[in-house]
Amino acid sequence: MTVLLALVMGAGVSSVVSARLWPQSSERRDRRQSKVADFEADLRRAGFERVPIGVFAGAAFALGLALGAVALALTGVVAVALIALVGGSAAPVTIVRVRSVQRRNRNRLVWPDVVDHLVASIRSGVALPEGVAGLAESGPSVLREDFAAYTRQYRLTGSFRVALDELKERLADPTADRILETLNTRS
Numbered sequence: 001m002t003v004l005l006a007l008v009m010g011a012g013v014s015s016v017v018s019a020r021l022w023p024q025s026s027e028r029r030d031r032r033q034s035k036v037a038d039f040e041a042d043l044r045r046a047g048f049e050r051v052p053i054g055v056f057a058g059a060a061f062a063l064g065l066a067l068g069a070v071a072l073a074l075t076g077v078v079a080v081a082l083i084a085l086v087g088g089s090a091a092p093v094t095i096v097r098v099r100s101v102q103r104r105n106r107n108r109l110v111w112p113d114v115v116d117h118l119v120a121s122i123r124s125g126v127a128l129p130e131g132v133a134g135l136a137e138s139g140p141s142v143l144r145e146d147f148a149a150y151t152r153q154y155r156l157t158g159s160f161r162v163a164l165d166e167l168k169e170r171l172a173d174p175t176a177d178r179i180l181e182t183l184n185t186r187s
Contacts, residue, residue: 039053039096041100043056045099046096047099060089060090060091063089064085064088067087068082068085071084071085107176111175113140114139114143117131118131118135129154135150149167150163167180
């Protein structure tokens with residue numbers, strides 16, 4: 001019986017360790033990189049574009065650790081401390097995802113106004129880069145800050161494509177990507 005128990009435990013330990021020792025498949029690595037890229041887009045969309053993902057993860061873990069320590073000090077129960085640690089670490093991620101979804105939903109409603117503004121500015125003879133820059137002042141209020149950043153980048157570099165690429169990164173929205181790529185190919 002002891003030998004059987006030892007074999008089962010050894011199999012369990014080796015299966016846990018093998019995930020770390022053996023190389024990952026490229027599909028699994030791509031999937032993880034995709035999740036990281038998606039979360040970076042969520043960070044930008046939620047307004048944390050200057051926060052590196054590593055710093056965010058460290059801060060979330062530190063918050064969870066602090067909450068776990070407080071829970072352990074108050075209750076003396078390890079299970080409650082572990083729940084506080086996990087909950088405290090997950091709370092910032094949840095907040096970022098909620099803010100990202102809220103911003104995406106708010107932005108979804110204003111894209112028709114952006115297109116109307118761009119069409120009107122082109123019809124009036126305004127150059128395309130200046131028409132996009134005009135959205136910083138007369139566009140939808142939820143996007144004015146993003147288009148103001150585009151205007152600064154465009155004036156700084158003088159490159160319409162570079163400014164549009166930065167705007168796409170800043171907005172991190174599939175609808176914005178389609179609209180801005182259309183503008184990028186038309187220039």
